[in-house]
Amino acid sequence: MIAPDLDTAITTLRDLVDGSQRIVPFTGAGISTECGIPDFRSPGGLWTKNQPIPFDAFLASQDMRDEAWRRRFAMEDNFAQAKPGRGHRALASLYRAGKIPGLITQNIDNLHQASGIDASDIVELHGNTTYALCLECAKRYELSWVREKFESTGKRAPDCACGGYIKTATVSFGQAMPADAMERAEELTRDCDVFISIGSSLVVWPAAGFPSMAKRNGAALVIINREPTEFDELADLVVRNDIGDALAPFIVH
């Protein structure tokens, strides 16, 4: 059912949450927009102005690596100042209450970790943009270090001591989805009794596969998203209200 108003949405969601042992949230860009993180894919979003740099282009040229880092540092203020929103805090409350065994996210903004959910209980399908990794030896680099090198060398992307390229820990277009993350996401989806998709348009693979997987395995399906999705008919509850408004009542201080 599509909730006719916010009160019905909250009451129905409350009943589902209360009756549930294992809630698995699946989050997309919509949960972070109230935190000032832009939805790259939205009309007028960053990706409609700046085509994303595919992984093979990043590997192929120093200029592309320079450009990738230039763009990342241009975004730094958005990411560095962002704080968890009401949606993040509501999920963190349910997590602390023992209702959420793990959370799956398409977001790269680190806000679920910042809200207090343990990093080991977060599956990041698209990686994380708040730190960097060497593509060869997997050494971790903090962005402040990369930025200092970048600025002091005339805006050139630095390399690792091993010679490997350093890239934000995100999954780029054309870069393989991490197999262990996919496996954990599927496990969580199969084993939950309520699957809540929040702020994802559910069109990008593998996001599109999860709602029906959850339903097939007997979970109730909740979709909270401003715009309709392809899976609304399959859902037990569809909420098109503002995500922060719908989830704020679930915040426990």
Ligand SMILES: [Zn+2]
């Ligand atoms: Zn290295």
